[in-house]
Every structure is written in structure tokens, then in C-alpha cells.
Amino acid sequence: MPRIREPELIPMQHPPLQAWPPLEKHLHRCCERCEKKKKRNRLLLVLLIVFLLYLLGNTVFLNVRVLNMTPQSSSPPAASASPTTMASSGVLSADAQQCISQYNLNAPTDPQSYPCSTCYPVLSAVPSNFSDGNSQDAQTIANAVQFCGLRSVFESASGDGQTGLANGGWVKDVRFCAWSGVKCDGFGRVASLQLTFPSVPASIPTELGGLTGLTNLQVIGDTNIPAGSLPSSFAQLTALTSLDLESTALTAIDDTLFSSLSNVTTLTLVKNAKMGNELPSSLFSLPLQNLVVNGQSLSSDALSNITSSMSLRTSLKLLDLSSTLLSGPIPASISSLTALTELHLDANALTTPLPSAFPASLQALTLTNNTQLTGAVAAGSAFCALSRLQTCDVRGTGLSAQGACGPCQFS
Ligand SMILES: *[C@@H]1O[C@H](CO)[C@@H](O)[C@H](O)[C@H]1NC(C)=O
Ligand SMILES: *[C@@H]1O[C@H](CO)[C@@H](O)[C@H](O)[C@H]1NC(C)=O
Ligand SMILES: *[C@@H]1O[C@H](CO)[C@@H](O)[C@H](O)[C@H]1NC(C)=O
Ligand SMILES: *[C@@H]1O[C@H](CO)[C@@H](O)[C@H](O)[C@H]1NC(C)=O
16 A cells, blocks of 8 residues: 655645644545545645745745835835836836735735835836736736825824724725725726825825825815925826815925926915915916915915916916915906906905906905905996906905995995
8 A cells, every 4th residue: 555645845834734634544544536536635735835835925025025125205206116116018026016916915804014115116116007918917006006105194193093094994904995085086096085183194195196096185184283395206196186285284385396286276275384475386387277275374476476377367266365464455467367256365464456457257256354455446446347246245344335336245
């Protein structure tokens, strides 16, 4: 009777294997007919071992890399990734392949320990038009990059913030499209992200730049956080159409940011006390439709800068610069904003004289609480002449009507 050979493919002890010994005893008593079954069992065992070694190898490989690597967050994104990152011909580097299989195999059950610090730089450097003939890989890359982008927000949040986010499902799994405040488009790309205190990061993380499908971003802090500057990777959010930053301690927006974010049509900046009092100059080249700056100071040339922008002259529909400490007269050039339907300049220090003409397209105008605006407004002059005006409020000023003045409310 031939001796049964012990399986040779066990170079190391692995806990799950110890559950298998009874198999061998049974096999000893097998007749020849059982030989086939025995072989099949052994084959299965070998496959299992290979699979376990593969998993183990993945984990060790990536963890060793994580340990050896310096933190990535300080280095610029994408462009500067290591040369081993990928081959442009559609062949992924070993690192990228490890990051993909690790994301598929382990991240779903252990999303917290996915090595984003290694894999985010590697995978975000893969060009978006990459294809290796396996559409799954491209999707996994996109998912892993976005997962890491969002997890970095979670990691930058305070204890309370993380609790709030975790209550909304954050980082309990990799199905980030279902996390609170996150909305995806039909391609699984994060299209909208809303973060409200306490569920906000302490600063805007570099990895947020991985959310390249983002069209709407709203961050509402508590005036202390988020703080710091927008990371340079923010310029990668080129799909952004609406940016809304409220009650943050973020510093001045880079002057050139909107040269990259050229699809932004709505910019809302409310109560960001550290942002300085200038508007980023790249803003004046945008076809911006809605510009809202409230509760933070602006230098008094803001209005004339806006009205002299050829782009804004024809694009701007809503302009709200209330509570921005604007002083001096409203410039006569205000009438060159030919698409403007709403103008709100409440609670400033504006002075007379009023411009002789306002944009003929105006439907709503509010100038309340500009106590230094004084004098009589004659029927048919300034805003009293506007035929499309439906809302008009100048209470809290020293203005008075001299004759009919449309729907305008004086006090
Ligand atoms: C991917 O994009 C790069 C640069 O944008 C270009 O050079 C390359 O030809 C593109 N590859 C494919 C397969 O479209
Ligand atoms: C910008 O908007 C245009 C027009 O809506 C669109 O075709 C383009 O894809 C957008 N750019 C990005 C980067 O999403
Ligand atoms: C207006 O434009 C001038 C000249 O470019 C610039 O120095 C100033 O900061 C701008 N003001 C605002 C509020 O953006
Ligand atoms: C104007 O002042 C009144 C009275 O102080 C206040 O109730 C109101 O909220 C102010 N409106 C604005 C737009 O600041």
C-alpha cells in the first residue's frame, strides 16, 4: 500500500490549517475508488493554502510599505507620484495592483486599515483615461481614490466630528455613496459633498482633491474649524460648479484657483473671518452666475472690480455682498451688470449719491441698514425707474421717496 505523502506545500504554520487533520485519517482507509476523491481534496487543500498565502502576502507587502513610507500628505498630489506608479501603456505597477486587490479583498470588511497613505498617491496618479482592458480595475481605482479622499476628511475631524460622521455611516464600510452628506452620480463618482459642524475636518485634507467628479461642495464650520488654507490639490476639483464655504477659519483663497475651477457658477462665502478682504482675481474671468459674500469684510473696490469684469458683466445674476463693511457710493458702473436680477447690499456703510441707473434686469433690490444712505429718491430715478422690480427694500436707511417708487419700502 502506497504511503500517503504529506502535503509539501506548507512552508509555515498557519492557524486555519490546523482545522484540517481529520481529513488525512479518513483518507487512509479509502479504497481505490476513493483515490479520486482524495486527490480532489488534496487539490482543494493546496488551493486554499495558495489563497491564504496570497492574502497574507498582500497584507505583509502593503503594511511593510506603509511602515517604510514617509507621510504623503505634505507632498504635492498626482503629478509627483513615484516613477513605479504606473506604465502609461495600460500596465499597472505592482504597487497599484496590490492597492487594487487589497481594496477589493480587505477594505470591505476592514475599511479603517486600508493603507490610504500608500495607495492614495499610487492610485490617484493613474491617468483617468487608463484602461487595462479590465473595466473593473478602472472602477476599483476610482472607488479607492474617492474612499481615501473621504476617509481623510473623517480622519481630520475631531472626536465629536468623527462621532457625527460615524453616525452617518462614515468609514464603517466602503459604500461611501451612502454616507451622510455624500451624493454620487450615476457613475459612482462623488458629485456632492456637504459637511456641517461638528462633522467637519480640522483642515481641508490634500486627498479631497481625489474627488474629481465633485460638482457641489458645501462646508459649514463653527468659525474655528476648518482652518488653514485650501490645499493646492483643491485645484483638481475641476468639475466643481458650486463652492460654498461658511463659518470657517480658512485663509485667503489662492488668487489663481478659479483659473482651474473654471466651471464654478456659484460661489458662496459666509462668515469666513480669516479670508481677508480681497476677492481672488481669477474670479473675475469666470462666467459666474451667483456671487454671495456675507458677514466677512471686503475692501471697497470690490463692487467696481466686479462691474469692470467683462465676464461677470454678462453672466452675473445674483450679487449679494451684505454685511461686508462696503463703504462709499455704489459705483455708477453697476448698470453694466446686464444680467443681474438680484442685488443685495444690506448692512454696509454705503453712501450717497446713488447711481443714476441700476441694471434694467433687476427684480430684487435690498439696501437695508445702510444708515449713511440719505436723501430723497425721485420718482423715475435710480431704482424707482426699474420696470421689472418686484422686491425693493431700503428700510433702515435715511432714504425717502419723492413720488412713486415701485414696490420699494422706505422707513
Ligand atoms: C490618455 O491621456 C494622455 C494625456 O492626457 C494622452 O497622452 C494619452 O494618449 C491618453 N491615452 C488614451 C489611451 O487615450
Ligand atoms: C465643465 O462644464 C462643461 C459644460 O457644462 C462640461 O462639458 C465639462 O465637462 C465641465 N468640465 C469638467 C471638468 O467637468
Ligand atoms: C480690485 O482690483 C485691484 C486691482 O487689481 C486689487 O488690488 C484689489 O485687491 C481688488 N479688490 C478686491 C476686493 O478684490
Ligand atoms: C437691519 O437692522 C434691523 C434692526 O437692527 C435688524 O433687525 C435686521 O436684521 C437688519 N437687517 C439686516 C439685513 O442686517
